Amino acid sequence: MPVNDPIVAEQTPAADFTIDQKWDRYTSEEHAIWTTLYERQMEVLKGRAAPEHFKGLELLNLNEGGIPDFRRVNEKLEKLTGWTVVTVPGLIPERDFYEHLANRRFVSGRFIRDGEKLDYLPEPDIFHDVFGHVPLLTQPVFADYMQAYGRGGLRSLEFDAIKHMARLYWYTVEFGLINTPEGRRIYGAGIVSSKAESIFSLEARSPNRIHFDLERIMRTDYRYDDFQQTYFVIDSYDELMEATYEDFAPIYARLPGMDELKPSDTVEGDRIYTRGTQEYARAGGLPAKAEAL
Numbered sequence: 001m002p003v004n005d006p007i008v009a010e011q012t013p014a015a016d017f018t019i020d021q022k023w024d025r026y027t028s029e030e031h032a033i034w035t036t037l038y039e040r041q042m043e044v045l046k047g048r049a050a051p052e053h054f055k056g057l058e059l060l061n062l063n064e065g066g067i068p069d070f071r072r073v074n075e076k077l078e079k080l081t082g083w084t085v086v087t088v089p090g091l092i093p094e095r096d097f098y099e100h101l102a103n104r105r106f107v108s109g110r111f112i113r114d115g116e117k118l119d120y121l122p123e124p125d126i127f128h129d130v131f132g133h134v135p136l137l138t139q140p141v142f143a144d145y146m147q148a149y150g151r152g153g154l155r156s157l158e159f160d161a162i163k164h165m166a167r168l169y170w171y172t173v174e175f176g177l178i179n180t181p182e183g184r185r186i187y188g189a190g191i192v193s194s195k196a197e198s199i200f201s202l203e204a205r206s207p208n209r210i211h212f213d214l215e216r217i218m219r220t221d222y223r224y225d226d227f228q229q230t231y232f233v234i235d236s237y238d239e240l241m242e243a244t245y246e247d248f249a250p251i252y253a254r255l256p257g258m259d260e261l262k263p264s265d266t267v268e269g270d271r272i273y274t275r276g277t278q279e280y281a282r283a284g285g286l287p288a289k290a291e292a293l
């Protein structure tokens, strides 16, 4: 739980872990951090983010400046796809997270990162959660995918398969790329809300870029503290949705007999767009960032 948000600390969460955003109590400094991040990111994302991301920002008036008020966002979002955004104190247990998604509720943190350290993020903040995730929830197919993911997550608990579901989320919702007629674009929230990874994911020589394959992703470990070593690319949000219609039980039955893959591995059957040099990771990751870019 973020320690430096007194508005979070003073509240007792409900049984489903939600709290009140208490939008009126954001300070002008906090609003200014949002606006700085927003403007910086919009520059970087030109020609890099998926068109649906920009469309979603516009549809929800997230471009007005300052931290969005969820009451106002929800008025629009609920009409568009039936989703709402709710506030939680920080990371919540998987079951509750899945339960919210399965009911078309996206959970967001309340706090915003330190204005002195715009790129340092110990856990997802409201800029990541809202700027990164919420725009695509205006798009019907992606909105359906997120709900299907939540339902699949709840079912995965019966199979002890949280790890596999977490990988699917990671490599799609957080770090996914999409092919468009104008070229490859970012749709993953973890990339879209990060200045450096927006460039790295599309342009660096280092990472692999491989076509989306659900079972392959479920076998693949990921980097949680650095740029990804592999990005998975979809052709459309329908492709994601179709893959999640499938019953995962047979996949869960097969996976224990298959090798786990490291984040940098490529295997036979991969549709590889770019075979990465992995020079960034080999050079030690984050400290070597400038050279790898």
Ligand SMILES: [Fe+2]
Pocket: 124, 128, 129, 132, 133, 174, 189, 190
């Ligand atoms: Fe996220």
